Amino acid sequence: MPSGAALTPRPTVHQVAERAGVSIATVSRVLNGKGGSRTTEERVRDAVRALGYRPDAAGRALKLGRTLQVAFAVDDLANPVYTDMMGGVEAGLADSGSRLLVASTGHAVEDLLSLVASLDRGYADGLVISPLVRPPVLLAALEAASVPVVLVGNMPDHVRLDSVRTDSAAGVALALDHLVATGRRHVVFVNGPGSTVPAQMRAAGFAQATRRVGIASDTVTADSFTADGGEQAWARLLSEGRTTQCDAVLAANDLLAIGVMRAARATGRRIPDDLAVTGIDDIPFAPLFSPSLTTVSLGARERGRLAAELLLGRLADPGLPPRTVRIAPELIVRESTQRHEELLTGGS
Amino acid sequence: MPSGAALTPRPTVHQVAERAGVSIATVSRVLNGKGGSRTTEERVRDAVRALGYRPDAAGRALKLGRTLQVAFAVDDLANPVYTDMMGGVEAGLADSGSRLLVASTGHAVEDLLSLVASLDRGYADGLVISPLVRPPVLLAALEAASVPVVLVGNMPDHVRLDSVRTDSAAGVALALDHLVATGRRHVVFVNGPGSTVPAQMRAAGFAQATRRVGIASDTVTADSFTADGGEQAWARLLSEGRTTQCDAVLAANDLLAIGVMRAARATGRRIPDDLAVTGIDDIPFAPLFSPSLTTVSLGARERGRLAAELLLGRLADPGLPPRTVRIAPELIVRESTQRHEELLTGGS
DNA sequence: TTGTAGGCGTTATCAT
DNA sequence: ATGATAACGCCTACAA
Numbered sequence: 001m002p003s004g005a006a007l008t009p010r011p012t013v014h015q016v017a018e019r020a021g022v023s024i025a026t027v028s029r030v031l032n033g034k035g036g037s038r039t040t041e042e043r044v045r046d047a048v049r050a051l052g053y054r055p056d057a058a059g060r061a062l063k064l065g066r067t068l069q070v071a072f073a074v075d076d077l078a079n080p081v082y083t084d085m086m087g088g089v090e091a092g093l094a095d096s097g098s099r100l101l102v103a104s105t106g107h108a109v110e111d112l113l114s115l116v117a118s119l120d121r122g123y124a125d126g127l128v129i130s131p132l133v134r135p136p137v138l139l140a141a142l143e144a145a146s147v148p149v150v151l152v153g154n155m156p157d158h159v160r161l162d163s164v165r166t167d168s169a170a171g172v173a174l175a176l177d178h179l180v181a182t183g184r185r186h187v188v189f190v191n192g193p194g195s196t197v198p199a200q201m202r203a204a205g206f207a208q209a210t211r212r213v214g215i216a217s218d219t220v221t222a223d224s225f226t227a228d229g230g231e232q233a234w235a236r237l238l239s240e241g242r243t244t245q246c247d248a249v250l251a252a253n254d255l256l257a258i259g260v261m262r263a264a265r266a267t268g269r270r271i272p273d274d275l276a277v278t279g280i281d282d283i284p285f286a287p288l289f290s291p292s293l294t295t296v297s298l299g300a301r302e303r304g305r306l307a308a309e310l311l312l313g314r315l316a317d318p319g320l321p322p323r324t325v326r327i328a329p330e331l332i333v334r335e336s337t338q339r340h341e342e343l344l345t346g347g348s
Numbered sequence: 349m350p351s352g353a354a355l356t357p358r359p360t361v362h363q364v365a366e367r368a369g370v371s372i373a374t375v376s377r378v379l380n381g382k383g384g385s386r387t388t389e390e391r392v393r394d395a396v397r398a399l400g401y402r403p404d405a406a407g408r409a410l411k412l413g414r415t416l417q418v419a420f421a422v423d424d425l426a427n428p429v430y431t432d433m434m435g436g437v438e439a440g441l442a443d444s445g446s447r448l449l450v451a452s453t454g455h456a457v458e459d460l461l462s463l464v465a466s467l468d469r470g471y472a473d474g475l476v477i478s479p480l481v482r483p484p485v486l487l488a489a490l491e492a493a494s495v496p497v498v499l500v501g502n503m504p505d506h507v508r509l510d511s512v513r514t515d516s517a518a519g520v521a522l523a524l525d526h527l528v529a530t531g532r533r534h535v536v537f538v539n540g541p542g543s544t545v546p547a548q549m550r551a552a553g554f555a556q557a558t559r560r561v562g563i564a565s566d567t568v569t570a571d572s573f574t575a576d577g578g579e580q581a582w583a584r585l586l587s588e589g590r591t592t593q594c595d596a597v598l599a600a601n602d603l604l605a606i607g608v609m610r611a612a613r614a615t616g617r618r619i620p621d622d623l624a625v626t627g628i629d630d631i632p633f634a635p636l637f638s639p640s641l642t643t644v645s646l647g648a649r650e651r652g653r654l655a656a657e658l659l660l661g662r663l664a665d666p667g668l669p670p671r672t673v674r675i676a677p678e679l680i681v682r683e684s685t686q687r688h689e690e691l692l693t694g695g696s
Numbered sequence: 697t698t699g700t701a702g703g704c705g706t707t708a709t710c711a712t
Numbered sequence: 713a714t715g716a717t718a719a720c721g722c723c724t725a726c727a728a
Contacts, residue, residue: 010468010470010494012704012705012706013705013706013707014705022714022715023714023715023716024705024706024707024715024716025707025708025709025714025715025716025717026713026714026715028706028707028708029707029708029713029714032707034707034708035713035714036713036714037713037714040713040714052468054465054466054468054469055469055705055706056410056469056470056704056705056706057409057415057469057470057471058406058409058410058415058470058471058704058705058706059410059704059705059706059707059720060705060706060707061405061406061409061410061706061720062404062406062407062409062410062704062705062706062707062719062720062721062722063705063706063707063708063719063720064706064707064720065406065720067405067406069449069471077431077434077435078428078431078432078435078632080426080428080431083425083426083428083431084426086425086450087425087426087452090450090452099449099451099471100449100450100451101417101447101448101449101450102434102438102448102449102450103447103448104435104438117402118402120358120400120402121402121403121404121405122358122404122405122406122721123405123406123417123447146358227636258636259636261638262636262638265638284426285633288575288606288607288610288637289636289637289638290609290610290613290637290638360720360721360722361721361722361723362721370698370699371698371699371700372699372721372722372723373698373699373700373701373723373724374697374698374699376722376723376724377697377698377723377724380723382723382724383697383698384697384698385697385698388697388698403721403722404720404721404722406720406721406722407704407720407721407722407723408721408722408723409704409722410703410704410705410706410720410721410722411703411704411721411722411723411724412704412722412723413704470705
């Protein structure tokens with residue numbers, strides 16, 4: 001037969017107990033390190049080995065009220081930044097013996113709400129979530145969820161949730177300062193959908209930073225945080241004659257930046273000579289493009305890892321007050337913003 | 349308190365039964381559509397709604413022996429082709445109400461074996477796996493696993509496992525024929541680690557195809573199926589003077605191709621004019637590079653979807669004989685293999 | 697149609 | 713130190 005056809009049904013504590021000549025209580029105690037004499041312990045372990053016994057997850061979950069599972073939810077796993085984050089969550093969970101359940105939702109609020117609601121089926125001990133949109137109704141649902149939730153992202157102060165944050169507005173400022181420092185004077189901000197929190201924060205960061213440095217700027221909003229969105233946004237700018245002055249694009253994430261690079265190059269702009277481009281996120285692909293993409297790392301993997309740690313901490317001690325961990329953005333300079341002189345001479 | 353602190357413990361069938369004035373058996377029957385009179389059914393549903401009752405996953409799993417969870421294991425989730433495949437698995441599972449458990453292993457055989465062994469804790473109803481290496485000991489373990497396994501990939505005929513296959517050797521031939529058709533005459537095959545099944549199959553495909561078309565060829569083996577691997581492979585070729593003749597690279601996957609493009613360009617080759625490059629996999633990023641990457645789609649997402657379907661089918665009917673589903677590779681022509689004339693005139 | 701009772705595999709309480 | 717027993721939440725004979 002193909003597989004999954006266990007000829008012998010899986011052994012339970014009962015068979016182990018019988019074989020070891022003890023009671024099931026003793027078996028359980030030995031397996032959980034709660035005492036037992038030398039000899040019985042040895043006999044039990046022998047029986048376990050001989051039978052190939054492993055505790056059943058369902059039985060244990062039912063009794064303990066713990067599944068050893070953590071759910072992870074994001075809007076778009078096709079964006080490598082979230083794959084990265086997921087890797088971080090997994091790494092943070094590794095020592096705990098917990099498994100990772102991936103719940104990719106759409107960004108429709110109702111999908112998110114139904115995901116949160118489904119948690120009270122008790123299939124996971126907690127949730128790590130990083131949604132693009134966070135209306136009050138969602139935050140309220142997360143607060144009231146039947147299991148602890150860690151939010152990767154910013155939220156209003158009154159929301160009592162553990163969270164891992166980064167200052168993406170400051171990240172935008174880092175990128176803008178870099179563009180200005182490399183001689184750019186007219187920056188177009190290519191943002192993602194205005195309904196999303198990241199877009200809102202980055203827009204605020206851009207507005208403040210441009211005001212501070214006092215350079216010319218323009219803003220366009222893409223339909224989604226994707227390369228397609230970036231291409232279309234550039235096309236729109238172009239058709240409206242808004243690209244002629246601009247010598248730099250600050251994109252709200254790497255995918256948008258990649259789309260812009262592609263579209264701009266297709267219409268004759270050379271990067272970085274004619275047009276500097278920066279992204280945000282530092283996805284693993286960023287260094288692989290030509291030119292490689294200057295970007296701002298928001299520590300996606302690390303945020304995932306920290307989120308897992310916060311969650312484990314809360315599971316261990318539910319009485320804890322809400323905690324927030326912060327990650328500082330970091331500018332990663334690559335080729336897409338190099339000045340012409342730098343390209344030729346290594347500096348002017 | 350932060351969250352996960354249910355003030356009222358979650359309702360069980362008992363509270364529903366009490367509220368509806370019926371027995372727990374009736375509640376269960378109504379919820380599972382196994383009869384009940386009009387009026388009682390209505391009363392039960394009202395109680396369910398009023399209490400916000402949802403069946404507990406652990407209790408149900410323990411009783412039914414079904415977890416409604418499927419595990420998905422791959423070597424490297426950082427490769428978008430596997431993210432893609434995962435999306436397919438998830439899509440294939442969607443209607444079944446099953447959740448997706450992601451078990452990212454290393455490619456160490458022992459890791460894979462311990463993953464398979466862990467399945468008999470009963471935390472998943474089945475496994476979809478696409479390992480790069482498949483030694484007999486692993487295949488034997490998969491056959492003997494405590495839950496059904498679907499392998500995404502090729503395996504010896506005697507292995508009694510459901511599988512979703514694609515003919516990657518034929519895929520290599522498609523790419524090579526295309527390179528030859530566009531005028532290339534000296535192709536270097538950049539392969540992944542020889543210990544992996546994909547590398548073996550693609551090497552065989554390349555050997556056969558080059559023999560058939562009778563052109564000059566060379567082969568180099570990268571340390572891993574990554575962009576870094578591709579860069580290093582090109583560097584090695586270059587240092588050994590093996591790049592001078594070659595006018596095309598056929599890379600065993602897209603990441604290798606991207607690495608080669610990057611390294612080759614850094615050393616003065618123009619793509620596609622001086623050097624044509626093809627990949628395999630058609631990752632979502634392939635069209636975004638400049639030049640966009642010609643590649644061979646192996647239908648990763650579709651394979652994932654089909655794997656999920658095979659698994660669901662077997663869960664529904666364990667007596668089925670092993671089944672194999674095949675996906676044909678498809679050449680995706682983009683800019684990285686365009687001929688000089690095509691670039692200028694659109695054809696010669 | 698409906699209710700009673702048992703058991704899925706585990707851990708934990710309470711005796712001994 | 714160990715064993716008998718109950719209980720977690722659910723489903724399903726079986727009986728009524």
